[in-house]
Amino acid sequence: MELTVRELTKQYKDKRAVDGVSLRLTEGINGLLGANGAGKTTLMRMLCGILKPTAGSVSLDGVDVSSEDYRAVLGYLPQDFGYYPDFTGLDFLLYLAALKGLSRPHAKRKAAELLELVSLADVGKKRIKTYSGGMKQRLGIAQALLNDPRLLIVDEPTAGLDPKERVKFRSLIAGLGQDTIVLLSTHIVSDVEKIADHMLMMSDGRIILDEPWDKSRTDLEQLYMEEFGGDGE
Ligand SMILES: Nc1ncnc2c1ncn2[C@@H]1O[C@H](COP(=O)(O)OP(=O)(O)OP(=O)(O)O)[C@@H](O)[C@H]1O
Ligand SMILES: [Mg+2]
Known part of the structure; x- marks a missing residue:
C-alpha cells in the first residue's frame, strides 16, 4: 500500500x-x-x-x-480528542462502533478484543473520568482501530x-x-x-x-x- x-x-x-x-x-x-x-x-x-x-x-x-x-x-486519533467522561471505556467503544456502522455483535467482539490489546480490559466497565491520561490515550488508539x-x-x-x-x-x-x-x-x-x-x-x-x-x-x-x-x- x-x-x-x-x-x-x-x-x-x-x-x-x-x-x-x-x-x-x-x-x-x-x-x-x-x-x-x-x-x-x-x-x-x-x-x-x-x-x-x-x-x-x-x-x-x-x-x-x-x-x-x-x-x-482510515483510523485517526486527533490531538484534541474528546472523551465522554461519564461513559465507560467499553460503552465509548460500542458507541463509536455504532457510529462507524459496525453491527452490534461485531462491535461487542471488536471492543473486547481492542480493550485487551490496549491493556484496558480490566477497567472497561469503569468510567472514563477515572482513567489516567495514558489510559485515555490507549482508549483513543482502541477507537481508531475499530474499523481495522x-x-x-x-x-x-x-x-x-x-x-x-x-x-x-x-x-x-x-x-x-x-x-x-x-x-x-x-x-x-x-x-x-x-x-x-x-x-x-x-x-x-x-x-x-x-x-x-x-x-x-x-x-x-x-x-x-x-x-x-x-x-x-
Ligand atoms: N485555523 C487556522 N487559522 C490560521 N492559522 C492556523 C490555523 N490552524 C493552524 N494555523 C497555524 O498554522 C501553523 C501550523 O499549525 P499546526 O497546528 O498544524 O502545527 P503543529 O505542528 O500541529 O503544532 P503543535 O505541535 O503545537 O500541535 C501554526 O503557525 C498555526 O498557528
Ligand atoms: Mg498539532
Whole structure:
C-alpha cells in the first residue's frame, strides 16, 4: 500500500501552514517530528480528509482522500480528542462502533478484543473520568482501530503522559505497524527513534527529512536540535 501525497498546501490568511508537501508512505511506523507550529496537525487533518487543502492531492493506492472507500480504511486519533467522561471505556467503544456502522455483535467482539490489546480490559466497565491520561490515550488508539484501518494517523498521542505511560504507549504503537501505514506525530525524539521504520521531520510547513529509519541510529536528537534548537527530550 502507498499513501501518496502530492504538493499538498494549506494557506491560511497570511500563514502557509503546510507548504507543498509531497510524500510516499508505506506500511510500518512513520514518525513525524516537528516543533510547535511546524504544521503537523494541519497536514494530518488534510490526510484524514477533514481539512480541505488549498492545493495538492492525497490518495491511498489511487483512492482519493475524499472518497468513502478511503474513510473506510482510515483510523485517526486527533490531538484534541474528546472523551465522554461519564461513559465507560467499553460503552465509548460500542458507541463509536455504532457510529462507524459496525453491527452490534461485531462491535461487542471488536471492543473486547481492542480493550485487551490496549491493556484496558480490566477497567472497561469503569468510567472514563477515572482513567489516567495514558489510559485515555490507549482508549483513543482502541477507537481508531475499530474499523481495522490500513492507514492509522495519530497526532501527538504522548503529550501530557508521564515517562512510564509513554513507554507503554510506544510499545503499543510499535506492535501496530506490520500491515498498517502508521503515521505518528510528536515533538519528542524518544517517542519515535526506537520504533520508526521511516522518519519525517517537518519545519515551517515543509518536510525537511524524509528517509527510511534505522532504529539503531542514535543521532536523531542531534538532527532535531540542529533544526529546532532544543525542545526535544
Ligand atoms: N485555523 C487556522 N487559522 C490560521 N492559522 C492556523 C490555523 N490552524 C493552524 N494555523 C497555524 O498554522 C501553523 C501550523 O499549525 P499546526 O497546528 O498544524 O502545527 P503543529 O505542528 O500541529 O503544532 P503543535 O505541535 O503545537 O500541535 C501554526 O503557525 C498555526 O498557528
Ligand atoms: Mg498539532
